[in-house]
Amino acid sequence: MHSKSxxxxxxxxxxxxxxxxxxxxxxxxxxxxxxxxxxxxxVLRDVEEIAGVMSVTFSRKHPYILLASYNPNITSxxxxxxxxxxxxxxxxxxxx
Numbered sequence: 001m002h003s004k005s006x007x008x009x010x011x012x013x014x015x016x017x018x019x020x021x022x023x024x025x026x027x028x029x030x031x032x033x034x035x036x037x038x039x040x041x042x043v044l045r046d047v048e049e050i051a052g053v054m055s056v057t058f059s060r061k062h063p064y065i066l067l068a069s070y071n072p073n074i075t076s077x078x079x080x081x082x083x084x085x086x087x088x089x090x091x092x093x094x095x096x
Contacts, residue, residue, distance in 0.1 A: 025054055028077035029095035030066040034088050043084050050075055050083060065094070 035043065040058060043066065047056040052074025059065040068080050077096050085091045 025069045026072045028068045031094045033090045
């Protein structure tokens with residue numbers, strides 16, 4: 001039977017997705033109610049200005065769903081949600 005030295009065990013990398021790259025982004029899906037066409041462009045502009053947001057768009061298949069990709073080391077889906085919520089617009093995270 002072969003035994004591994006403590007040094008070789010320390011340098012092994014986890015298999016599969018156990019080790020994440022810092023360049024990987026996350027996606028937030030946010031459902032919005034009460035949003036008009038006028039609000040859409042303002043929402044897109046506001047979310048694009050958040051540090052760490054890489055892209056943002058509204059779903060073509062599902063109106064009122066905002067799709068945002070972001071770097072989780074810089075921002076979060078909760079930050080994006082706070083930015084799009086207002087007294088006129090209700091918003092909820094429906095997926096990440």
